[in-house]
Amino acid sequence: MSNKNLNHLHGEKEFLNLSRDREKIIKKTSPKANFEYTANQLAKKLHPKEQFVKVAQIISLNDHVKTFVLQPDESAGTLKLAYFKPGQYISICVEIDGGIYSRPMTLCCSPKCALKGEYRITVYRVENGIVSNFFLDEVKEGFHFKISAPLGDFCYSSIRDHKNVLALANGYGILPFISMAEAIFDDLLDCHLTILYEAKTKEDLVFKEKLDDITCKSKNVTVVYVLSEEDDNEYESGVIDKKLILQFKGEENSYFVSGSTSFYARINDLLKELDIAKKFVRHDLFRGEIELKNDEEFSLTVLCGEDKCTMKCRGSETLLQAMEKNGIAAPNHCHVGVCGFCRSKLISGKVKTIDENIRMADKVYNYVHPCVTYPESDIILQLPN
Ligand code: FES
Numbered sequence: 001m002s003n004k005n006l007n008h009l010h011g012e013k014e015f016l017n018l019s020r021d022r023e024k025i026i027k028k029t030s031p032k033a034n035f036e037y038t039a040n041q042l043a044k045k046l047h048p049k050e051q052f053v054k055v056a057q058i059i060s061l062n063d064h065v066k067t068f069v070l071q072p073d074e075s076a077g078t079l080k081l082a083y084f085k086p087g088q089y090i091s092i093c094v095e096i097d098g099g100i101y102s103r104p105m106t107l108c109c110s111p112k113c114a115l116k117g118e119y120r121i122t123v124y125r126v127e128n129g130i131v132s133n134f135f136l137d138e139v140k141e142g143f144h145f146k147i148s149a150p151l152g153d154f155c156y157s158s159i160r161d162h163k164n165v166l167a168l169a170n171g172y173g174i175l176p177f178i179s180m181a182e183a184i185f186d187d188l189l190d191c192h193l194t195i196l197y198e199a200k201t202k203e204d205l206v207f208k209e210k211l212d213d214i215t216c217k218s219k220n221v222t223v224v225y226v227l228s229e230e231d232d233n234e235y236e237s238g239v240i241d242k243k244l245i246l247q248f249k250g251e252e253n254s255y256f257v258s259g260s261t262s263f264y265a266r267i268n269d270l271l272k273e274l275d276i277a278k279k280f281v282r283h284d285l286f287r288g289e290i291e292l293k294n295d296e297e298f299s300l301t302v303l304c305g306e307d308k309c310t311m312k313c314r315g316s317e318t319l320l321q322a323m324e325k326n327g328i329a330a331p332n333h334c335h336v337g338v339c340g341f342c343r344s345k346l347i348s349g350k351v352k353t354i355d356e357n358i359r360m361a362d363k364v365y366n367y368v369h370p371c372v373t374y375p376e377s378d379i380i381l382q383l384p385n
Contacts, residue, residue: 046083047149051090052076053119055143061206064125066136067108071117073144081114084150086179086189087256089285090119091148091333096134100329103131104285104336106175107150110182119147124172151333154256154284156180156191162280163191164250168240168267170198173259176284178207180256185218194222194248196240198259200229224248242270258284265289287336287372288354292316298375302328303347304383319344319351319370319381330370330383337372344370349379 057069072078084090089104109120123135154176156165167177174197183189199205211223226236226244236244255276257267264286271281292315300313300322313322320342323330332342337357346366353373355363370381 045080048078048082049149051081051147051149052078053081053145053147055139055141055145056118058139058141061122062203064136065122065206067120067122068135068139070119070121070145070147076144076146081117081119082149083114084111084119085155086111086183087154087156087176087284088150088152088179089334090121090150092121092131093146093329094131094134096130098327099130099325100327101131101324102332102335104151104334106179106284108175108178110179110186111188112183112186122172122175148333151339152285154258154282156189156254156256158190161191161254161282162250162252164253165191165193165256166245166249166253167193167195167256167258168198168245169195169257170240170259170263171204173257173263173284174207176258177256178210181211181214181218181221181223184220185214192220192222192250194224194250196224196226196244196248198226198228198240198263201227202230202232202235222248240267240270242274245270245274253280255281256284257281259286261286261289285334285336285338288356290352290354290372290374292352292374294376298349299378300375301378301380302330302383303380305385313375313379315374315376317374319368319373319375319379323370332371335371337369340369342370343367344384345382347380347382349375349381350377351379352376 052073053070054073055068056071059067059069061067072081084107089106091102091104093100093102105121105123107119108122109118113120123132125136126132167180169177174195177193177195180189180193181195184191184193195211197205205225208225214221215223224236224244226238226240228239231237255271257264264283295314295316297312297314299310300319301308301310302323309326309328311322311326313319320330320332320335330342333339334341337354340357343362344367346368351368351373353368358367358369
């Protein structure tokens with residue numbers, strides 16, 4: 001800020017006096033003083049670097065979907081779980097066969113649960129999904145995990161969003177909206193939520209009972225089920241289209257989109273056709289599309305401080321996937337190129353990457369997000385320390 005502005009706001013003299021007085025107070029303070037500002041204490045509670053949890057209960061929704069109830073692992077030092085906003089996720093860290101894997105998992109419960117000492121995540125089977133299959137087949141009650149603080153900004157904000165929220169979901173994209181619907185029911189979120197929930201068949205609507213229960217009790221939550229591969233008069237049939245959006249949207253709306261990559265592409269086209277301003281459209285984490293030409297095997301050398309490690313990485317796997325498989329705990333959270341946490345310097349080599357969330361300066365200085373970057377030659381990568 002320039003001196004001119006400072007003068008305008010406070011007066012330069014007052015400002016200089018203030019900083020001189022502060023210096024005097026700091027000098028007088030004993031170096032042993034164990035003092036922490038209340039704001040810093042609160043920040044640590046809301047955004048802990050890491051949390052430790054144990055699996056308290058497993059609820060099987062069907063053969064391929066389970067909800068895991070997580071509670072603080074006091075033996076590892078976590079006494080309370082950090083509060084979260086509906087729509088946020090946690091990154092959960094698992095060790096499987098010598099590999100170290102982290103995955104973002106949506107918190108699918110009301111924030112009220114955190115106050116009671118509980119998080120809920122729902123895991124569904126993904127073909128060849130190392131972590132999802134591990135959770136569904138191996139994890140038992142009593143298992144312990146390290147998780148991140150709640151993350152992400154797929155959240156309703158009364159100062160930014162319209163009071164009418166039209167949620168557009170397909171498949172397991174419904175998970176963040178379970179949290180939002182429960183938060184509305186618990187009076188923690190003041191908006192009207194209409195969910196257009198698209199699934200293939202009735203069997204795929206794993207949260208229908210819960211959602212029906214909420215819609216019966218809360219006038220601020222409405223759910224419209226849309227079946228794409230089954231006909232039933234009680235449901236909308238086909239896919240979410242322009243007609244359905246126009247039928248169920250309110251006067252002024254914010255649009256929240258969550259689902260598969262192809263779903264995002266389809267819904268974004270529809271919203272564009274309807275002339276919806278981008279500022280009223282929010283997306284949950286999703287990976288952009290990328291065309292990969294080869295599955296050749298390359299060498300990936302990872303530098304971190306004094307350490308150096310070389311491993312194999314196929315053209316069809318991300319640099320982060322190769323590191324995970326080889327037990328390298330590289331920083332990461334979102335896995336879709338958005339959070340920037342894995343940002344690393346490409347020292348040498350050719351890559352194919354989804355760079356829509358990379359800053360211009362990072363592109364110039366050869367920084368990449370290894371979670372969405374694939375090798376096209378041998379690679380040397382410098383990890384953040
Ligand atoms: S893990 Fe978030 S950008 Fe890579």
